[in-house]
Amino acid sequence: MSARRLIARAVACLLLGGSAVVITAQAAEPPAAIQPSKAALKAAEQLRDRALASNDAYDWLTAISTEVGPRQAGSPGDAAGVAWLRDKLTAQGFKNVRTPEVIVPHWVRGEASFEVLAPYPQKMVTLAIGGSIGTPEEGLSAPIVMVQDVPALQALKREQVEGKIVYFAGRTERTRDGSGYGKAVRSRQEGPSAAAALGAVGIVIRSIGTSINRIAHTGTLTYNIGAPRIPAVAISNPDANLLERVIASGKPVSVRLRVTARDLPQVRSANVIGDLPGTDLANEIVLVGGHLDSWDPGFGVQDDGAGVIIALAAAKLAASMEPKPRRTIRVIGFANEEFGLSGAFKYPADEGKASVDRHAFAMEADLGAGPVWKLSARVPDAHWPLVQGIHRVVKNLGVELGDNKTGGGSDLGPLRRQGVPTLAPALDATNYFDIHHTPNDTLEQVDPAKLRQSVAVFAVSVYLAAMADGPVERIETEGSPR
Amino acid sequence: MSARRLIARAVACLLLGGSAVVITAQAAEPPAAIQPSKAALKAAEQLRDRALASNDAYDWLTAISTEVGPRQAGSPGDAAGVAWLRDKLTAQGFKNVRTPEVIVPHWVRGEASFEVLAPYPQKMVTLAIGGSIGTPEEGLSAPIVMVQDVPALQALKREQVEGKIVYFAGRTERTRDGSGYGKAVRSRQEGPSAAAALGAVGIVIRSIGTSINRIAHTGTLTYNIGAPRIPAVAISNPDANLLERVIASGKPVSVRLRVTARDLPQVRSANVIGDLPGTDLANEIVLVGGHLDSWDPGFGVQDDGAGVIIALAAAKLAASMEPKPRRTIRVIGFANEEFGLSGAFKYPADEGKASVDRHAFAMEADLGAGPVWKLSARVPDAHWPLVQGIHRVVKNLGVELGDNKTGGGSDLGPLRRQGVPTLAPALDATNYFDIHHTPNDTLEQVDPAKLRQSVAVFAVSVYLAAMADGPVERIETEGSPR
Numbered sequence: 001m002s003a004r005r006l007i008a009r010a011v012a013c014l015l016l017g018g019s020a021v022v023i024t025a026q027a028a029e030p031p032a033a034i035q036p037s038k039a040a041l042k043a044a045e046q047l048r049d050r051a052l053a054s055n056d057a058y059d060w061l062t063a064i065s066t067e068v069g070p071r072q073a074g075s076p077g078d079a080a081g082v083a084w085l086r087d088k089l090t091a092q093g094f095k096n097v098r099t100p101e102v103i104v105p106h107w108v109r110g111e112a113s114f115e116v117l118a119p120y121p122q123k124m125v126t127l128a129i130g131g132s133i134g135t136p137e138e139g140l141s142a143p144i145v146m147v148q149d150v151p152a153l154q155a156l157k158r159e160q161v162e163g164k165i166v167y168f169a170g171r172t173e174r175t176r177d178g179s180g181y182g183k184a185v186r187s188r189q190e191g192p193s194a195a196a197a198l199g200a201v202g203i204v205i206r207s208i209g210t211s212i213n214r215i216a217h218t219g220t221l222t223y224n225i226g227a228p229r230i231p232a233v234a235i236s237n238p239d240a241n242l243l244e245r246v247i248a249s250g251k252p253v254s255v256r257l258r259v260t261a262r263d264l265p266q267v268r269s270a271n272v273i274g275d276l277p278g279t280d281l282a283n284e285i286v287l288v289g290g291h292l293d294s295w296d297p298g299f300g301v302q303d304d305g306a307g308v309i310i311a312l313a314a315a316k317l318a319a320s321m322e323p324k325p326r327r328t329i330r331v332i333g334f335a336n337e338e339f340g341l342s343g344a345f346k347y348p349a350d351e352g353k354a355s356v357d358r359h360a361f362a363m364e365a366d367l368g369a370g371p372v373w374k375l376s377a378r379v380p381d382a383h384w385p386l387v388q389g390i391h392r393v394v395k396n397l398g399v400e401l402g403d404n405k406t407g408g409g410s411d412l413g414p415l416r417r418q419g420v421p422t423l424a425p426a427l428d429a430t431n432y433f434d435i436h437h438t439p440n441d442t443l444e445q446v447d448p449a450k451l452r453q454s455v456a457v458f459a460v461s462v463y464l465a466a467m468a469d470g471p472v473e474r475i476e477t478e479g480s481p482r
Numbered sequence: 483m484s485a486r487r488l489i490a491r492a493v494a495c496l497l498l499g500g501s502a503v504v505i506t507a508q509a510a511e512p513p514a515a516i517q518p519s520k521a522a523l524k525a526a527e528q529l530r531d532r533a534l535a536s537n538d539a540y541d542w543l544t545a546i547s548t549e550v551g552p553r554q555a556g557s558p559g560d561a562a563g564v565a566w567l568r569d570k571l572t573a574q575g576f577k578n579v580r581t582p583e584v585i586v587p588h589w590v591r592g593e594a595s596f597e598v599l600a601p602y603p604q605k606m607v608t609l610a611i612g613g614s615i616g617t618p619e620e621g622l623s624a625p626i627v628m629v630q631d632v633p634a635l636q637a638l639k640r641e642q643v644e645g646k647i648v649y650f651a652g653r654t655e656r657t658r659d660g661s662g663y664g665k666a667v668r669s670r671q672e673g674p675s676a677a678a679a680l681g682a683v684g685i686v687i688r689s690i691g692t693s694i695n696r697i698a699h700t701g702t703l704t705y706n707i708g709a710p711r712i713p714a715v716a717i718s719n720p721d722a723n724l725l726e727r728v729i730a731s732g733k734p735v736s737v738r739l740r741v742t743a744r745d746l747p748q749v750r751s752a753n754v755i756g757d758l759p760g761t762d763l764a765n766e767i768v769l770v771g772g773h774l775d776s777w778d779p780g781f782g783v784q785d786d787g788a789g790v791i792i793a794l795a796a797a798k799l800a801a802s803m804e805p806k807p808r809r810t811i812r813v814i815g816f817a818n819e820e821f822g823l824s825g826a827f828k829y830p831a832d833e834g835k836a837s838v839d840r841h842a843f844a845m846e847a848d849l850g851a852g853p854v855w856k857l858s859a860r861v862p863d864a865h866w867p868l869v870q871g872i873h874r875v876v877k878n879l880g881v882e883l884g885d886n887k888t889g890g891g892s893d894l895g896p897l898r899r900q901g902v903p904t905l906a907p908a909l910d911a912t913n914y915f916d917i918h919h920t921p922n923d924t925l926e927q928v929d930p931a932k933l934r935q936s937v938a939v940f941a942v943s944v945y946l947a948a949m950a951d952g953p954v955e956r957i958e959t960e961g962s963p964r
Contacts, residue, residue: 066727069604076603121558122551125921212926213695214780238924242781245548298696299724439607442720444694 034382036389040467043321044393044460050317051456052397057313058448060088061306061369065299065443072296073336074106074267081292081300085272085308085333092316094274094331102335102346104269107131109218109296110260112233114204116243117141119251124239127216127297128261129188129205129232130339131223139258140165140202140231146247149187150194162199165255166191167206169244171237174210177374178367178429181436184208185219192232193224202257203232206240211434214238218295219437220339231259269293271343271350272333276319278466281326286465287362287420288315288329288458291337291344291411298441302432306451307365308333314458318466325466327360334411337366344411348418359420360472361465363458364409367427368436369446370454375461376402379421380473387423390464394457402426419474423465425457516864518871522949525803526875526942532799533938534879539795540930542570543788543851547781547925554778555818556588556749563774563782567754567790567815574798576756576813584817584828586751589613591700591778592742594715596686598725599623601733606721609698609779610743611670611687611714612821613705621740622647622684622713628729631669632676644681647737648673649688651726653719656692659856660849660911663918666690667701674714675706684739685714688722693916696720700777701919702821713741751775753825753832754815758801760948763808768947769844769902770797770811770940773819773826773893780923784914788933789847790815796940800948807948809842816893819848826893830900841902842954843947845940846891849909850918851928852936856908857943858884862955865903872905872946876939884908901956905947907939 036044064084071081082099089097112128115121142165147153149170153161168187173180185208195203207217216236223229235243247253272292278284290307294300315329335343348356361379375394377387384404391401407416408424416422428450435441518526546566553563564581571579594610597603624647629635631652635643650669655662667690677685689699698718705711717725729735754774760766772789776782797811817825830838843861857876859869866886873883889898890906898904910932917923 062727066604066724066731067602069602069724120549120551212924214697214921214924215695238922238926241926242548242551242924245544249548439696440720442694442696442724444720444723 034468034470034472035385036464036468039323040464041389041393043323044464047317047321047463048393048456048460051459052452054317054452055448057309057451057455060312061301061309061446061451062443064305064309065301069299070296071292071294071300073104073269073293073339075296078269078293082270082272085292088312089272089274089331092312095277097274099270099272100350102269102271102343103266104336104342105339106264106267107339108262108264110134110262113258114233114235115256116246117254117256119249119253120246122242122246124243125214125216125236126233127218128259129234130218130220132221132232132259132261133229134259134261135202135231135257139256141254141256142201144247144253144255150190153194153198156198158198161195164200165202165204165257166195166200167204167243169206169240171206172208172210172433174430174433176428176430177426178432181208181433188219188234189222192221192230193227196228196230200230202230204257205234207234207236209237209433209436209438211438211440212237213440215438215440217437218297231257233257233259269335271335271347274331276315276329278326278328279324281470282328283358284327284360284470284472285330285358286327286462287332287359288462289332289334289411290365292333293336293338295338295437297439298435299443301441301443301446302368303436303441304337304366306369306446310365310454310458313455314462317455317459318463321463323467325463327466329462329466337411341411341413345414348414353418356415356418356420359415361423362412362415362420363423363461364412365427365454365458366409366411367429368432370427370450372399372425372454372457373428374400374402374426375457376406376408376424376426377404377422378407378416378424378475379404380475383421383473386464386468390461393460397453397456399457416475417477419477421472421475423461425461427454516950516952516954517867518946518950521805522946523871523875525805526946529799529803529945530875530938530942533941534934536799536934537930539791539933539937542794543783543791543928543933544925546787546791547783551781552778553774553776553782555586555751555775555821557778560751560775564752564754567774570794571754571756571813574794577759579756581752581754582832584751584753584825585748586818586824587821588746588749589821590744590746592616592744595740596715596717597738598728599736599738601731601735602728604724604728606725607696607698607718608715609700610741611716612700612702614703614714614741614743615711616743617684617713617739617741621738623736623738624683626729626735626737632672635676635680638680640680643677646682647684647686647739648677648682649686649725651688651722653688654690654692654915656912656915658910658912659908660914663690663915670701670716671704674703674712675709678710678712682712684712686739687716689716689718691719691915691918691920693920693922694719695922697920697922699919700779713739715739715741751817753817753829756813758797758811760808760810761806763952764810765840766809766842766952766954767812767840768809768944769814769841770944771814771816771893772847774815775818775820777820777919779921780917781925783923783925783928784850785918785923786819786848788851788928792847792936792940795937796944799937799941800945803945805949807945809948811944811948819893823893823895827896830896838897838900838902841897843905844894844897844902845905845943846894847909847936847940848891848893849911850914852909852932854881854907854936854939855910856882856884857939858888858890858906858908859886859904860889860898860906860957861886861903862957865955868946868950869905872943875942879935879938881939898957899959901959903954903957905943907943909936
């Protein structure tokens, strides 16, 4: 045990006031090397095979896509999604199903258009970036200035940008771990305020995605507080290529941008939570979830209907095994991940510190519909044998063993920051950013076999986490893992 | 020679009044078995390899896509396309470049939306079908009735359809020769009037295309004259799947359809024509073309920018060879294929019968950007050795030898009906109906190597057709090949 961990545990004990079930009893001892028992491992193998043979997840994903569809925070679809998941958890035998209120923003997309006026009139496939303000009714017409990214923009002088519409040309690299998206997305998130700071009147970005289809990508921006706000849209990759060819002509390029988006008052949404009670360690929780909200242009199938359904199916399958899971398995559909993690922040706040400390492990699926290609985690070092035990059961599904520094799941951030260990089966993102945040997030892009494999890996992870001997330590919270 | 052909030739002679250069001299003799000379075949091999090494076609296709983009009949882009091709032909050394007027319809798409109101509200990706009337401003709300195709609709009773919106569910089969499209398209073309005849208030069809992307497909409908007209839209294949799942719920399904399309007065467009004069047979013409107009949601890259550019590049390359082509090579960009073949009908009318009979062979490229997978034709049997000669030069490019009953190219119909023989290199349509008539008809979907192969096959065909000994016979015109 490192000195840092000892300090962290001491701080945790002070904060907890002795109410934590898991930690206090052993605070002065090295943590036990928790490992799955042989019986649990054998059951996990059966569970894996049962999951691979079950089409429940695909059927449920089909159902939510059909009966609810898009679930943008604050929209009627959001409310329908909450009701759908509440009813599904109840019907599947979850206990204490509840929908604690979460207040969410309500941005309305309206319409967006972007066109080149000169030298070659061309209309482009466009989506407003989430949170964008609208333009005047007639739109904004201005010359364009192209940059690759925010640092390149910031290297320009004000007179090169002022009064213009800034085009961010940076491309999204296709990667298995989704890191290409993380690098590219800064233009969308920070671009509007960075451009406004130099006097730009609007921005247009190349879609933060890898598809060559003529489908634009949305997602949020972040306006700097107190700074001027300018409208922001994304154009599809083929349109971005076209725009760059037009700019490469060397002729002056003028464009028109029009957005009718607007913010409406905040509304009530909810986290959706249900439990499958454990046995002798029922007071401890293995949490598995996804986020229930989605972007509006697609159906929210892979982002993140798949995550919610993987959690639901994995939990249900795990709870069906003998020996029965010792810890309570909790499924959660987080509210409003996309527009600011409202549900993720509200959940630990609702629970309170003592309840959060009952969370032995947390997991989230939020990177598409699989397959899982790697099993990482962020657990106390002494608990790594649990991860190794899970991996032994799923490695024949093509799953690599990853590292012990991966928090996995943006909705888990607030829990991680309170020391909850996380297991992180990594969903393969190679093709995910072809469809993520686009109208193309449809059932047709889901491979049922890959979804079944994902459910199997999550189910085994949930089950063995619920079966392991305790006590489960807290993770260090310094450095605020992502 | 068949009795039918003899009769056809006799009729042709009467009609021609002795003015046809090609036919009259030998009307009483069996047609010569025209074959390419060895020198021509050798030059054709060089031509093939030169074409495979040239990126001109891709560069030109890039240019028209960038500088003009969509070219819907009657739109500003249509006029820009005419000017672009006129200037390109002139710049490339074509003679007698001309733009004879063609009057075209001017339908304006406006907006279209289609949504399920109940039992599960869902908004769908929608395009109006070309020629559709608009709906009232607030749209049309009605129950839906699903059928597979027009015959299935016509088997219903009026009370099953009256007051409803008819959904045509038929799917488009993926085929190399494009025949799947031909079978499926009847719902789009005849569906509106067939549904209106039973009292329907509107129709929605599954897109006539093979893509699983969330992109809808347009194309024309044909309203029966004097019959009631109802609005018509297409939804993307994923949306169609969703609609069918909603219908499969067994609950009553109501939908809303809204279209703001309208017809404007006809406007002037033009065929664009340029010649590369031949030598000793310069009075005879080898015509190669595509159609210059396109649908508006995409950029008209494969439909049919590619065809026009293949024709242009093939002609230019063929004319660069020694021995120089004996016949005149004519390139044409037909006006308004999509909305009724206006340019195709106008061209022979402009030329007059005597000039039409100077056309030794005609070719059109209008099935995407390649590759060519088969070489068919519709020539007098005695001229089949020419087709075999072309095939010998291109078979190492993966080209099969097809049949002698393929007219190839809808714009060639009026010429075929006047007896003009056609060569028909068949473009591979396997993936074409993923993008045809959709916003996804972009440069990104074109493989430059396949485009070069297509240019090579067309160039060899043009060249050897221009080099062959004459006289070239007429084809039989009974039966009006497609």
